[in-house]
Amino acid sequence: MRRIMLLLLLLGILTGCLPVGRSPAGPASEMTLAVLDVGQGLAVAIVTPDGHALVYDAGNSRQDVERVIIPFLRARGIERLDYAVLSHPDQDHVGGMPALLANFPVAAYVDPVLPSTNRAYAETLRLVAQKGIRPIRAERGLVLPLGEQVTARVLWPERPFLRAPDGTVSDNDNCVVLLVEYGAMRILLPGDLEERGEAELVTRDGEGLHADILVVGHHGSRTSSSEPFLAAVRPAVALISVGAGNPYGHPHRVTLDRLRRAGAQIYRTDRDGSVLVVTDGKQYEIRTERTRS
Amino acid sequence: MTALRLWATVDRFEMTEEGQELAVLVFDDGQQLVVPRTALPWARRGTVLRVTLEQDTAAEEERRGEIERLQRQLFGEEEP
Numbered sequence: 017m018r019r020i021m022l023l024l025l026l027l028g029i030l031t032g033c034l035p036v037g038r039s040p041a042g043p044a045s046e047m048t049l050a051v052l053d054v055g056q057g058l059a060v061a062i063v064t065p066d067g068h069a070l071v072y073d074a075g076n077s078r079q080d081v082e083r084v085i086i087p088f089l090r091a092r093g094i095e096r097l098d099y100a101v102l103s104h105p106d107q108d109h110v111g112g113m114p115a116l117l118a119n120f121p122v123a124a125y126v127d128p129v130l131p132s133t134n135r136a137y138a139e140t141l142r143l144v145a146q147k148g149i150r151p152i153r154a155e156r157g158l159v160l161p162l163g164e165q166v167t168a169r170v171l172w173p174e175r176p177f178l179r180a181p182d183g184t185v186s187d188n189d190n191c192v193v194l195l196v197e198y199g200a201m202r203i204l205l206p207g208d209l210e211e212r213g214e215a216e217l218v219t220r221d222g223e224g225l226h227a228d229i230l231v232v233g234h235h236g237s238r239t240s241s242s243e244p245f246l247a248a249v250r251p252a253v254a255l256i257s258v259g260a261g262n263p264y265g266h267p268h269r270v271t272l273d274r275l276r277r278a279g280a281q282i283y284r285t286d287r288d289g290s291v292l293v294v295t296d297g298k299q300y301e302i303r304t305e306r307t308r309s
Numbered sequence: 310m311t312a313l314r315l316w317a318t319v320d321r322f323e324m325t326e327e328g329q330e331l332a333v334l335v336f337d338d339g340q341q342l343v344v345p346r347t348a349l350p351w352a353r354r355g356t357v358l359r360v361t362l363e364q365d366t367a368a369e370e371e372r373r374g375e376i377e378r379l380q381r382q383l384f385g386e387e388e389p
Contacts, residue, residue, distance in 0.1 A: 129384050133372040141379035151383035175387075263340070 045296040047166055047198045051231055052088060053285040053305060054080040056259025056266070057108035060205060060231060061085065062196060063092045065296075068163035070099040072194060072205055074112035081115035088290070089120070096121040099152075099160055099168070103207030104130055104191035105137035108235075114139040117147065124150040126160065128173050128192050131185050154192045156220075165297065166198045171225075172209065172217060188234065189213035195227065199297020202226065204249055206233040206240070214245035225249050228300065229293050230280065232256045236267020246278040253302060254280035255291050262286075319356040322346055334358065 045065050052059045054075030062070045069089060074081055089097070100122045103109050114136055117125070125144045132138075144151055152158070158170040172193035177185045191207035204227035206214070214233070217225060230251035233240035235258045254275045258266045267284065275282055281302075283291045289305025317334040320341075324330055330346035349356075 127380075127384070129380050129387070131373065132376050133369055135372070138372065138376050138379065141376065141383060144383055145379065153384045 046294050047201075047297070048092065049196065049203055049229070049293045049295075050088060051255045051257050051283075051285060051291045052080075052084050053290040054084055054112070054257070055285075056235065056262040056264075057111065058103070058207070058231075058235070058257045059085050059112065060257075061088055062162065062166070062168070063089070063094055064163040064166045064198070066163040066165070067093065068098050068166070069094045069096075070101060070160070070162055070168060071097055071116065072101045072192075073103050073109040073207070074100070074116045076108050076111040078112060078115035081112040081119065084290070085112065085116060086120055096123065098162055099124050099126055100149075101126040101154070101160075101168075101192060101194065102128070102137075102140070103193075103205075104128055104187040105132040105134045105140075106187060106208065107134060107136060109207070110134060110137045110140060113137075114143055117143040117149065122147075122149050124152050126152045126154050126158075126170075126192065128154045128190055130177070130187050130190055132187070160194075166196065169195045169197065171195055171221065172206075172213060174216070178212060178216065186210075186212070188239075189216075193217065195225075198295060201228055201295045201297050201300060203229040203231070203293065204251070205231045208234040208237075208240070210234060210237075210239045211242045211245075214240065214242050218244050218248050222248055227251055229253045229255065232267070232271070232275065234266075235262075235264075236271045236284070237264070238268040238270045241271045241274055243274055243278075246274055246280075249278075251275075251278065251280045253293070254278075254282045255293075256282065256284040258284055258286045260286040313362045315360040315362070317342065317358045317360055319349065319352045319354055319358065321354060336360075 047065055048063045050061045057076040058073040059075040060072040154170050156172055156174040160168040173190040178189045180186050188208040188210045189212050191209055194205040196203040225248040227249050230249050232254050236256045256267050292303040294301050315336055317336045320333045320335040322332055331343050332346045332349050334342045
């Protein structure tokens, strides 16, 4: 009987019908981190047990904000963000930021302050100024408290910025990397950080990069999730934000292979829809918008 | 300066919920670009467009400058 139960549990986990990990204690102590399904872009929302909230990137467009991000927050009773964090000013991360700032109260805006000519980014900065939102320059060592129990630590970028061989500042390799900590749970959000930036982080933090959950860098591109980085992070679960049929072939097969070799169970928004990590700081479970067939 | 040339076909016209007419341009590799129909008043379904991309350094400098000004205003000067 016990063997049958174990088999059923394993089958449930493999098909995505059951949560992975052990259930947290209950709603009163739960933090939710959601990798929201915004197609080929990134938007992550964090809601703490005591009602604080952070959004890390805002997808591609106003539609992502109106149809996905704000409804997710409102459904959890959130009426104000403690922080809106921009990892870097590429359209698939900043495109929805103006709509978020225009339509949802935000206390502080966190930015790596990278060179850019992106129009949505210019509009984002104009809105921060117009609305009196507190601007915070993201730098390694900065800690963003999220209520009493949750913190988001900025692991990257560091000054001076990393530069490409042609001397230009690389936006991906200088993007904001967050480590979210709640009790014993650690969740790493590396944005679009690529191999060079990952190597810098491994040099500085080594085993200290360990995280239970990794929101996979750069939508699963082969230019991110290098083996030394994954060896340091050692994620049990890898969440990939990726659009179905995207023209870049994300997530790349070599990245999926590296993640599997690292022992991570993979979830991806193109197949699972929005993916939620629900945790009480000790245990966690993964909830997917769509049931795996 | 080299200019990249692409071809797109006016695939169809669509209307938004608000009643705005849009032209859907499909490039030869399948990528789509949606523009207001008023931008192409002479176009009909099946019109083939040659699209030329050119660098606009003046617009680039203007945008870069505006963003740098806003960044200084919000975040202060970058430490050396």
